[in-house]
Amino acid sequence: MAGGDPSRGQHSGPFRTRLTELFGIDHPILGGGLMWLSQPRYVAALVNAGCMGFITPRSFEDRPAFEAALRQCALLTEGRPFGVNLTLSGRSAGNDAVLDWLDAALRCGVRHFETAGRGPGELIRRIHDGGGIVLHKASSIRHALAAERDGADAVALVGMEEGGHPGLNELPSMLLGALAQDRVRVPIAIGGGIGHGRQIAALLAQGLDGAVIGSRFLVSEEVEAHPAYKRHLVECDEHATVAVLRSLGNTWRVLRNATAEQVAALERDGARDYAAYGDLLDGRNTRDRCYREGQWQHGMVSLGPSIAFARRVEPLAEIVATLLAEAVACFDSLDHRIRVKS
Numbered sequence: 001m002a003g004g005d006p007s008r009g010q011h012s013g014p015f016r017t018r019l020t021e022l023f024g025i026d027h028p029i030l031g032g033g034l035m036w037l038s039q040p041r042y043v044a045a046l047v048n049a050g051c052m053g054f055i056t057p058r059s060f061e062d063r064p065a066f067e068a069a070l071r072q073c074a075l076l077t078e079g080r081p082f083g084v085n086l087t088l089s090g091r092s093a094g095n096d097a098v099l100d101w102l103d104a105a106l107r108c109g110v111r112h113f114e115t116a117g118r119g120p121g122e123l124i125r126r127i128h129d130g131g132g133i134v135l136h137k138a139s140s141i142r143h144a145l146a147a148e149r150d151g152a153d154a155v156a157l158v159g160m161e162e163g164g165h166p167g168l169n170e171l172p173s174m175l176l177g178a179l180a181q182d183r184v185r186v187p188i189a190i191g192g193g194i195g196h197g198r199q200i201a202a203l204l205a206q207g208l209d210g211a212v213i214g215s216r217f218l219v220s221e222e223v224e225a226h227p228a229y230k231r232h233l234v235e236c237d238e239h240a241t242v243a244v245l246r247s248l249g250n251t252w253r254v255l256r257n258a259t260a261e262q263v264a265a266l267e268r269d270g271a272r273d274y275a276a277y278g279d280l281l282d283g284r285n286t287r288d289r290c291y292r293e294g295q296w297q298h299g300m301v302s303l304g305p306s307i308a309f310a311r312r313v314e315p316l317a318e319i320v321a322t323l324l325a326e327a328v329a330c331f332d333s334l335d336h337r338i339r340v341k342s
C-alpha cells in the first residue's frame with residue numbers, strides 16, 4: 001500500500017530540488033509532524049497537494065489505532081506515498097514504542113520518515129534496513145551533522161521560531177540555513193517561522209532544498225480541530241506565541257493562552273522539575289480542551305509566529321498554491337528590482 005516506491009513519475013511544479021527528488025514530490029514543502037493533528041485527512045491533503053506529510057504515531061491510543069490511520073491515509077492518497085514522524089522523547093520512557101511504530105509503518109508499506117529528537121542513529125539504521133528514507137529534524141547544526149554521520153538522507157534545521165519544541169537552540173532559521181550550507185552535504189530543509197512564499201523563495205535562492213512548515217498549515221480545513229480554535233488562530237499576530245520551559249532544557253513554543261501564562265509564572269517563580277507543573281503540561285488537556293472542545297485558553301498549544309500569515313481557514317491545497325505563487329512572484333520580480341552589475 002502506501003509508498004513502496006518513492007518515485008511518482010514525472011515531476012510537476014515550479015521548483016525542483018534535491019528534496020523533491022529524494023521524496024518524489026512536486027513541491028519542496030514538507031508538512032512537519034503535528035502531535036494530535038497529523039491525522040490521515042491532513043497528511044493525505046499534503047500528499048495530494050504535491051507535498052509530503054507525516055503521521056504522528058504518538059497521537060494514537062495504541063498500535064491498532066495507528067495502523068488503522070495508516071490504512072485510512074493510504075486510501076485517501078490512493079496509494080501515493082506518505083510519511084510517518086518518529087519523535088524520540090528526551091525525557092520519558094516510551095522510546096521503545098518508537099521501534100514498534102517503525103515496524104508497523106514499514107509493514108504497512110510506508111517508506112518516508114521524519115525523525116526528531118536526540119540520538120537517532122539506531123532508528124536511521126533500522127529505517128534503512130527496512131528500505132526507507134529518512135529526514136532528521138534538528139535544531140542545531142551540530143545535531144544535523146551527527147545525523148548526517150549516522151546516515152540520514154536529508155536533514156531539516158529548525159530555528160527558534162518553530163512551533164513546538166525547538167530545543168535549546170536560540171538561533172533563527174535564516175541564520176541556521178545560511179551557515180548549514182557550508183557544512184552539511186545532504187539535502188537541507190529549513191523550518192521555523194515559514195508562512196509566506198517569499199521565505200520559500202529566499203531559502204531556495206540560497207541553494208537550500210525545501211521548507212518544513214507546521215504552524216501556517218494549522219488553519220487548513222483538513223486539520224481536525226475545533227472551529228473556535230481555528231477562528232482564534234486566524235486572529236493571531238506574530239506576538240501570539242511564547243517560548244517557555246527553557247529552564248527544564250526543553251523549550252516549548254506555544255500559543256500565549258491562560259495555560260502558557262500559568263506555566264511561565266511557575267517557571268519565573270523557580271519551578272525546576274516537571275512535577276511542579278502538575279498536569280498543566282499534559283498533552284491530553286490540549287487534545288481534549290483546545291482541539292476537541294475549542295477552549296483555546298486551555299492546554300499547551302504548540303504554535304509559532306508564522307501563524308500571523310494565516311488569514312482564513314481554507315483547504316490545504318489553496319494554502320500550498322498561495323505559497324508557491326508567492327515564491328514564483330518573488331523570483332519573477334527579482335529582475336525588476338535588482339540590477340546586477342557585470
Ligand SMILES: Cc1cc2nc3c(=O)[nH]c(=O)nc-3n(C[C@H](O)[C@H](O)[C@H](O)COP(=O)(O)O)c2cc1C
Pocket residue numbers: 031032033034035037056085087115116137158161162163164165191192193194212213214215216301302303304305306
Ligand atoms: C501543533 C504542533 C505540533 C507539533 N508536533 C510535533 C511532533 O509531534 N513531532 C515533531 O517532530 N515536531 C512537531 N512539531 C514541529 C513541526 O513538525 C515543525 O517542525 C514546525 O511546526 C515548523 O515550524 P513552524 O511551526 O514555524 O512552521 C509540531 C508543531 C506544531 C505547531
